[in-house]
Amino acid sequence: MSTGTDPGPGPGTEGPGTARRDARLTRQWTxxxxxxxxxxxxxxxGxxxxxxxxxxxxxxxIGSVLSAVHHAEVVAHRIGEPFGSLVLAVAVxxxxxxxxxxxxxGGGDKASxxxxxxxxxxxMITCNGVVGLSVLVAAVRRRVAVFNAEGSGGALATVTTLAAMTLVLPTFTTSRPGPQFTGAQLAFAAVASLCLYGIFVTVQTIRHRESFLPVVREGDPAGGDGHAPPPTVRDTWWGLGLLLVALVAVxxxxxxxxxxxEDGVESAGLPHAVVGVVIALMVLLPETLAAVRAASRGRVQTSLxxxxxxxxxxxxLTVPAIALASLWLPGPLVLGLGALHLVLFALTAVVxxxxVVPGRATLLQGGVHLVLFAAFVFLSVSP
Known part of the structure; x- marks a missing residue:
């Protein structure tokens, strides 16, 4: 992943002087x-x-989101893949x-x-919006988006298992009325989620790290990182600190x-769930921008x-934390999805x-994911 501080030589660049000047300006405002x-x-x-x-x-x-992208790419470029992708994901x-x-x-009854x-x-944003947009951008530039099917397939299997266990099962359990877990069920789901997350991180960063590295195609720079040299240790720590500040600001x-x-949603007569969608869009914007920028450089595996x-x-990480917080938070904790969202989740898992399985994707796959994402947003507004 490029640091964003040196675009490197290439067609259409104005020369090293302009690149350095743009890099200085980027560093200044970020x-x-x-x-x-x-x-x-x-x-x-307050x-x-x-x-x-x-x-x-x-x-x-908006400025904090763009700054977070820049500083995350600085840190990611220094430590390399796949560790770099974990930085922004975990922090956000x-x-x-x-x-x-x-x-x-502070949300009252609506907060459940x-x-x-x-x-x-x-x-839905990550698996359809980010994936679809990344595949689309890469396919437009290079006709075919190429990535590692083994690593991406393992990650997708982990996503679907976690989502099914924490968001689907509560709809069908019978120990408590409504789409809720009992205390014991919630504790099991929280511990199992943490275990799966720990296994995934271990596989991604240690045991099978090579399965999550970007696929280098003929004609790409070695390693796919472009011509920018890695930042210094001092710049990396500085970038990490500013990344945390930017995320707090976000x-x-x-x-x-x-x-x-919330007032706009209520005045427009929209479902209350739209608030969660809007907040998730804002919080995930740094990752979305970073993924699209990686895809534009042919690093689709980084995007995935x-x-x-x-x-x-x-x-x-969220479900265990919320399970722990539910001990002192007022009101019930509703995790089970409704029928509409269950259908969207099933479609997302299959598509x-x-x-992912072929390790290659075209405009068609990107378009399908984006249509699914658009359907999710539209049906959130008009269920």
Missing amino acids: TWVPPVAVVVLAAGW RALPGPVVAVVGLCL TVIEVGLIVMLMA TYARDTVFAAV VGNAKLVSPAI NLAYGSAIASIG SALT
């Missing part, structure tokens, strides 16, 4: 935007914000957990489905604008690592398997 966003977050926390201030917070949110998931807990703590709506939205400012989102890794982390 350095000061996260601290400014945190200051705005601190100033607006207050009712008027419309103009909400707009400023929204701009800080930790922030996502904090956001869900904050919303559930926040975790389910947000986690399922994350699965989730914090998303929390600030969420009341405006980000997509499926984010889905795995979103379930494998994803057909996409």
